[in-house]
Amino acid sequence: MNTPISDTFRQQLQAMRADVLAQLRAQRGGKIGRAEAAANARETESDDWAQADAERDLAFAMEERESAELVAIDEALQRVADGSYGLCVDCGDAIATARLHANPVALRCVACQDKAEQASGATKPAGY
Structure with missing residues (x-):
């Protein structure tokens, strides 16, 4: 792949990476870690344990998906860097x-x- 085209894809991948990182930060309530986010979620949960568990499971599933997406983006950026993209x-x-x-x-x-x-x-x- 020629340089101008790979530069275009590098920029697209870097923008995607920034978006995923922003989504992960937003899910965590800023720059806090996963454990802190879980503790904060537990503190603010309602008395409806089933709903709270479902909401927490959904949040963790979304984070797992976004983490996997981040890995795929980083691997694609590595392929751009090594010329195999x-x-x-x-x-x-x-x-x-x-x-x-x-x-x-x-x-x-x-x-x-x-x-x-x-x-x-x-x-x-x-x-x-």
């Missing part, structure tokens, strides 16, 4: 630019992603 991890062919614009953390070309999904029985995993 935009190449399918399975076949080595170039991933379509339109696909990378739609999903900048894509690891595979469409054909290899379809094969990977069929083999695992999964549907549209992270990095698609």
Whole structure:
């Protein structure tokens, strides 16, 4: 991938990374850690334990998802840095630019992603 195109994707990935970090900070009530956020949530919970547990579980699930997204973004930025960004991890062919614009953390070309999904029985995993 040529330098101007990889610079475009690097900027897009860096913006995505900043957005995910902002979401994580907002979920945690600022810059506090996960344990502190859980303690704060426990202090402000209502008497409805089932609802409070469901809200806490949802918040942790969202944080896990965003943490996984952050890892995928950091890995994509590493591929930009080492020159392998935009190449399918399975076949080595170039991933379509339109696909990378739609999903900048894509690891595979469409054909290899379809094969990977069929083999695992999964549907549209992270990095698609």
